[in-house]
Amino acid sequence: MEGTLHNLLIGFGHVFEPLNLLVLLVGIILGLLVAVLPGLTLVMGVVLALPFTYGMHVIPAIILLTAMYISGTYAGAWTSILFRVPGEPMDVPLLWDGYTMARKGEAATALGWTLMSALGGGLVAAVVMVLLAQPIAKIALTFSTPEYFAILFFGLASVVSLGGATLVNALISLFAGLLIATVGVDDTYGTHRFTFNVPLLSDGIDYLVVMVGAYGLGEVFLRLEQGFKSAPLQAMHQIKTRLPRLREMLAYKGTFVRGTLTGIIVGLVPGAGATVASFLSYGIEGQYGKRREALGTGIPEGIIAPQTAATSSVGGAIIPLVTLGIPGSGATAIILGAFLLHGLQPGPQVFATSSNIVYAMFASVFVGIIVMCVIGYFAIKALVRVLEFPEVIVSAYVVMMCILGAFAARNNIIDVWLMVIFGVLGYLFERFKFPITPLVLGVILGPLAESSFMTTMISYGNDWTIFFTRPISGPLMAVAIITLVYPVFRHLRHQSKIRRALKSAD
Amino acid sequence: MIGGARFIRALPYVVAGVAAGYLYYVASNFQFHERPGTLGPDFWPEAILVLMIVTCLYKIVSGLVTRNDATEIGGVLEEIVEESVEKHAAGSPLGKPLVESHPYLLIAGMALTAGYVIFIQRLGFFIATVLYLALFIMLGGYRRWAVVAAVSVGGTLLLLFFFMKVVYVSLPIGQVPFSAVTLFLMQVMGIR
Numbered sequence: 211m212e213g214t215l216h217n218l219l220i221g222f223g224h225v226f227e228p229l230n231l232l233v234l235l236v237g238i239i240l241g242l243l244v245a246v247l248p249g250l251t252l253v254m255g256v257v258l259a260l261p262f263t264y265g266m267h268v269i270p271a272i273i274l275l276t277a278m279y280i281s282g283t284y285a286g287a288w289t290s291i292l293f294r295v296p297g298e299p300m301d302v303p304l305l306w307d308g309y310t311m312a313r314k315g316e317a318a319t320a321l322g323w324t325l326m327s328a329l330g331g332g333l334v335a336a337v338v339m340v341l342l343a344q345p346i347a348k349i350a351l352t353f354s355t356p357e358y359f360a361i362l363f364f365g366l367a368s369v370v371s372l373g374g375a376t377l378v379n380a381l382i383s384l385f386a387g388l389l390i391a392t393v394g395v396d397d398t399y400g401t402h403r404f405t406f407n408v409p410l411l412s413d414g415i416d417y418l419v420v421m422v423g424a425y426g427l428g429e430v431f432l433r434l435e436q437g438f439k440s441a442p443l444q445a446m447h448q449i450k451t452r453l454p455r456l457r458e459m460l461a462y463k464g465t466f467v468r469g470t471l472t473g474i475i476v477g478l479v480p481g482a483g484a485t486v487a488s489f490l491s492y493g494i495e496g497q498y499g500k501r502r503e504a505l506g507t508g509i510p511e512g513i514i515a516p517q518t519a520a521t522s523s524v525g526g527a528i529i530p531l532v533t534l535g536i537p538g539s540g541a542t543a544i545i546l547g548a549f550l551l552h553g554l555q556p557g558p559q560v561f562a563t564s565s566n567i568v569y570a571m572f573a574s575v576f577v578g579i580i581v582m583c584v585i586g587y588f589a590i591k592a593l594v595r596v597l598e599f600p601e602v603i604v605s606a607y608v609v610m611m612c613i614l615g616a617f618a619a620r621n622n623i624i625d626v627w628l629m630v631i632f633g634v635l636g637y638l639f640e641r642f643k644f645p646i647t648p649l650v651l652g653v654i655l656g657p658l659a660e661s662s663f664m665t666t667m668i669s670y671g672n673d674w675t676i677f678f679t680r681p682i683s684g685p686l687m688a689v690a691i692i693t694l695v696y697p698v699f700r701h702l703r704h705q706s707k708i709r710r711a712l713k714s715a716d
Numbered sequence: 717m718i719g720g721a722r723f724i725r726a727l728p729y730v731v732a733g734v735a736a737g738y739l740y741y742v743a744s745n746f747q748f749h750e751r752p753g754t755l756g757p758d759f760w761p762e763a764i765l766v767l768m769i770v771t772c773l774y775k776i777v778s779g780l781v782t783r784n785d786a787t788e789i790g791g792v793l794e795e796i797v798e799e800s801v802e803k804h805a806a807g808s809p810l811g812k813p814l815v816e817s818h819p820y821l822l823i824a825g826m827a828l829t830a831g832y833v834i835f836i837q838r839l840g841f842f843i844a845t846v847l848y849l850a851l852f853i854m855l856g857g858y859r860r861w862a863v864v865a866a867v868s869v870g871g872t873l874l875l876l877f878f879f880m881k882v883v884y885v886s887l888p889i890g891q892v893p894f895s896a897v898t899l900f901l902m903q904v905m906g907i908r
Contacts, residue, residue, distance in 0.1 A: 261883070262883070264883050264885075265882060265883040265884065378771055378774065378775050381767075381771050382729075382732055382768060382771055382772065382775075385736075385764050385765075385767055385768040385771070386732075386768075388764045389739070389761060389764050389765065389768070392760060392761045392764075396748075396757035398757065399748040399749070399756065399757045400748075401746050401747060401748040401756075401757040401758075402746075402747075403743070403746060403757060403758075403761060404739065404742060404743075404761070427829070430825075431822060431825060431826065434818075434821055434822050434825040434855075434856065435817060435818055435819065435821060435822040436816055436817065436818070437816045437818045437821060437856075437857070438856045438857065600853075600856075600858055601856075602852070602853050602855075602856025602857065602858050603853055603858065603863075603867055605852075605856065606848075606849050606852040606853050606856070606867075607849075607871065609829060609848075609852065610845065610848075610849065610871075610875065613832070613833070614875065614879060614885070614887075617885070617887070618879065618883065618885040621885065621886055623833065623836070623837060623888075626833050626836075627833060630829055630830060630833060633829075634826065637822075638728075642728045644728075660760045663760065664755060664759075664760065667754075667755050668754060668755075671753070672753070672754075672755065
């Protein structure tokens with residue numbers, strides 16, 4: 211515990227270095243803008259910031275992306291409450307009570323509850339993150355390749371199962387990602403796999419190219435097809451935030467606790483990020499809240515529940531990223547990408563090899579949340595004004611950043627072509643409702659999954675049952691399979707409910 | 717009519733399945749020296765491709781047999797979101813926004829992006845990017861010419877400066893005579 215506090219203090223020391231503090235401030239503002247700007251999503255924003263970190267030292271690079279990730283879970287709430295324009299899918303539940311409150315003339319109060327929810331939920335989750343990370347990493351240090359493969363299998367299974375699409379489409383997306391990861395020269399045999407005599411493909415397809423293309427360019431193509439129509443805004447001059455009093459906040463302590471716990475737990479599960487946390491927390495409030503009947507009529511609980519969960523999911527999601535090297539969402543996948551770009555492999559060893567970087571990241575979460583709320587309180591009016599910025603200009607620059615990001619990775623135009631191909635693929639995925647996150651996580655985690663599987667097979671004489679018979683990997687594989695099968699059961703139960711209801715209606 | 721709809725629904729899976737089948741053929745012809753008792757480099761991609769083909773076949777068959785998407789198994793998130801939206805949005809004034817479709821705009825945008833990648837080596841980063849940004853913004857329906865000019869020229873100069881001077885990325889200079897423009901700008905900005 212003392213060691214953790216000491217390391218955290220060193221982390222704060224890194225964050226408070228003038229350059230790093232400036233980077234954090236820039237990251238927070240960029241994250242807030244990304245969440246508000248039409249045509250940009252949180253994940254896109256973090257992807258587009260990645261090329262700017264090429265020339266940076268690893269600590270400011272991680273601080274920049276983490277700061278963007280944190281603030282991206284907050285500012286979308288403003289547009290949801292004020293203009294009925296959810297910045298991100300995670301902000302949709304805020305429409306039901308937040309926008310309703312704004313319509314009743316209580317927009318300032320609604321924004322105040324959002325701010326305090328983000329602050330409270332985010333800070334509690336950050337404390338939990340610091341307390342849990344090292345013990346989990348210590349346990350993970352005892353793992354061998356079967357356990358590691360089981361963890362990866364569980365991570366990928368939950369991404370598929372929890373993803374925002376049908377199970378089959380998520381599976382196809384994941385398989386495509388795993389397949390893309392096999393392109394290049396095989397490490398063990400030196401065999402060229404799917405290189406089709408293109409020399410650049412011998413080095414494999416850079417995951418950055420896939421991420422930038424699928425998340426960035428694909429989204430721009432989709433918006434281009436829709437004709438860049440931004441929602442008209444009203445009442446810009448009335449925007450201000452009224453913070454709730456301590457006594458008012460204590461009246462909703464149950465909602466705060468439920469929302470924060472939901473966010474942390476959901477954040478810990480790979481594949482379930484801020485969106486699941488937000489919707490699930492709203493649902494839990496609807497089940498167990500004191501005023502559950504009034505939910506949706508414009509009450510603070512309808513804001514506190516989704517917002518605490520969305521921001522606290524950040525702390526939860528950083529734990530598996532740092533301790534196991536498994537990103538649970540698009541944004542954490544990109545932060546993992548930044549670690550890898552700087553030659554660092556997150557995982558159990560990272561606390562021994564690069565604890566200063568990890569704790570600087572942890573400290574940046576604390577400082578970032580506070581800075582985000584201060585900026586949010588004082589600069590909301592100015593930041594929301596960017597909504598008036600023409601979406602087509604934002605999108606033109608998004609494309610440009612995608613192209614530069616892909617080109618800068620290896621200074622090769624073929625990477626730009628690959629990025630454009632993945633952009634078209636990303637568009638087709640969106641169009642035909644295939645989720646992109648399993649594809650991206652498949653590309654990133656594919657090599658790790660293959661190497662841990664193949665090493666296990668070599669070590670245990672091709673006995674695949676080893677994954678199910680070892681004390682840690684066995685239960686993990688079982689949980690992974692249950693995770694995969696669960697949506698099928700859920701679906702069958704739902705269908706039988708409908709059939710019963712139809713029968714009784716007849 | 718229903719048959720046509722079913723075929724369109726099954727089409728992405730047919731394409732994915734056929735592609736997976738071809739890639740399986742490629743994977744089964746990988747050149748390597750076999751080691752007895754050890755899985756080859758073809759095992760992992762082949763296993764993924766088999767799973768992909770099976771998944772596509774399931775989807776094609778179920779898509780052709782069933783009339784609509786009622787039998788689709790949604791991910792947990794999708795179901796949570798759908799349930800919440802159904803429950804809370806029913807009595808709310810929030811209707812589903814109408815989504816327009818402009819396929820020609822999309823095709824033109826894709827062609828413009830491909831054209832940019834083709835011509836950037838010849839025209840150089842500055843000229844190609846100014847043209848691309850201006851054309852893309854106009855394609856999106858924006859018609860304030862002064863803003864278009866300022867955003868495309870000013871933005872390109874900023875990008876050129878940042879990536880060449882700060883991040884040290886060697887952006888395409890272009891071929892003669894276009895390279896003269898980029899070289900001149902590099903000289904002005906003090907980029908070597």
